[in-house]
Amino acid sequence: MRTRLVSFLALVVALGACGTEAASYAAKVNGATITQAQLEEEMRSIALNEAYVRKVEETTQVRGAGAGDFDLAFTGQVLGRQIQYVLVDREIEKRKIKILPADLQAARGEVAQQAGGEDILGGFPREYQDTLVERAAKVSRLTLSLAGPTAGDEAAKAYYDAHKEEFAEACVSHILLTTKERADAVKARLAGGADFATVARSDSRDTGSAAQGGDLGCRINAESFGVAEFIKAMLSQPIDQVGDPVQTQYGFHLIKVRSRTAPPFEDVADRARTRVVTASKTKLQEWINATVAEAEIEVNPKYGTFNKTTYAVDPPVTTTIAPTTTPPPSGIVPLQPRP
Numbered sequence: 001m002r003t004r005l006v007s008f009l010a011l012v013v014a015l016g017a018c019g020t021e022a023a024s025y026a027a028k029v030n031g032a033t034i035t036q037a038q039l040e041e042e043m044r045s046i047a048l049n050e051a052y053v054r055k056v057e058e059t060t061q062v063r064g065a066g067a068g069d070f071d072l073a074f075t076g077q078v079l080g081r082q083i084q085y086v087l088v089d090r091e092i093e094k095r096k097i098k099i100l101p102a103d104l105q106a107a108r109g110e111v112a113q114q115a116g117g118e119d120i121l122g123g124f125p126r127e128y129q130d131t132l133v134e135r136a137a138k139v140s141r142l143t144l145s146l147a148g149p150t151a152g153d154e155a156a157k158a159y160y161d162a163h164k165e166e167f168a169e170a171c172v173s174h175i176l177l178t179t180k181e182r183a184d185a186v187k188a189r190l191a192g193g194a195d196f197a198t199v200a201r202s203d204s205r206d207t208g209s210a211a212q213g214g215d216l217g218c219r220i221n222a223e224s225f226g227v228a229e230f231i232k233a234m235l236s237q238p239i240d241q242v243g244d245p246v247q248t249q250y251g252f253h254l255i256k257v258r259s260r261t262a263p264p265f266e267d268v269a270d271r272a273r274t275r276v277v278t279a280s281k282t283k284l285q286e287w288i289n290a291t292v293a294e295a296e297i298e299v300n301p302k303y304g305t306f307n308k309t310t311y312a313v314d315p316p317v318t319t320t321i322a323p324t325t326t327p328p329p330s331g332i333v334p335l336q337p338r339p
Helices: 002-009 036-047 050-057 072-094 101-115 126-147 153-162 180-191 196-203 228-236 265-279 281-294
Strands: 025-029 032-035 169-177 215-220 246-248 251-261 297-299
Touching: 025 036, 025 072, 032 036, 032 072, 036 050, 036 072, 036 126, 072 126, 072 281, 101 126, 101 265, 126 265, 126 281, 153 265, 169 180, 169 196, 169 228, 180 196, 180 251, 228 246, 228 251, 265 281
Parallel strands: none
Antiparallel strands: 025 032, 025 297, 169 215, 169 251, 246 251
């Protein structure tokens, strides 16, 4: 179950589209056809992203035996995800779910994060980027719908109201020291009346903020400042008091929270919606399990057979397949969907 959950939910770069009936089919799903041309076009689009290809090649075999060949197991994973997305599309249509601009905006950030950053996402052809974002938005909206009739913006607002501390932002200053002994000594100086900003300028190892008297700015939150130990202290310390030294990978921090507020819901609605989606993914997995089990899925024997346990296409004995259309540029191979 864990393997299937991760495989289905981490759909970043292997999202396919279904089309009309064609003689050269890659797969048929409940009467809908994924053509070989659509599969090959997706793999070419993926292969053009050199930065992502290099990243994937560190851990995954994607090359076939000959020039321009694709590893058939890799192809089966791509096709398996396309099959799942046919089912997602049909359910979206059945439930008459509309994808709103806010959904696409939130999905863009999610896809970029999973792909390894906006720069890497931008390495895909523009049309393919739009496909990835739209598919991710559909999964998010379907997840909300499966969670229940109130699992829309109302659910996001309810989550926000119950977990405001998760969305809190603060104006924060800090002094970074290399050892706890040094941090304890500096804290003692501060307790004795030394000015925080003056000490930060002279003692802090964070050269960026030291010049500003230790000021890291405002709107510091868990999303913008990804150091968990620091954020935990920031959310719990009394205002305008220097807390005990907090150890992170960077050293020992003396943190001073100057103010802390929860922004209005409208400013963090996308983040709240994402939290609800995360909490609802169990229902999504239950849905895909049941839907795949009942689906009529036929795969072109050239690619193998669909495995209803792993949701991938198991390849035949042959291990590689050459594209039937123009291969990717020399040295570029199609990229492995994120596991």
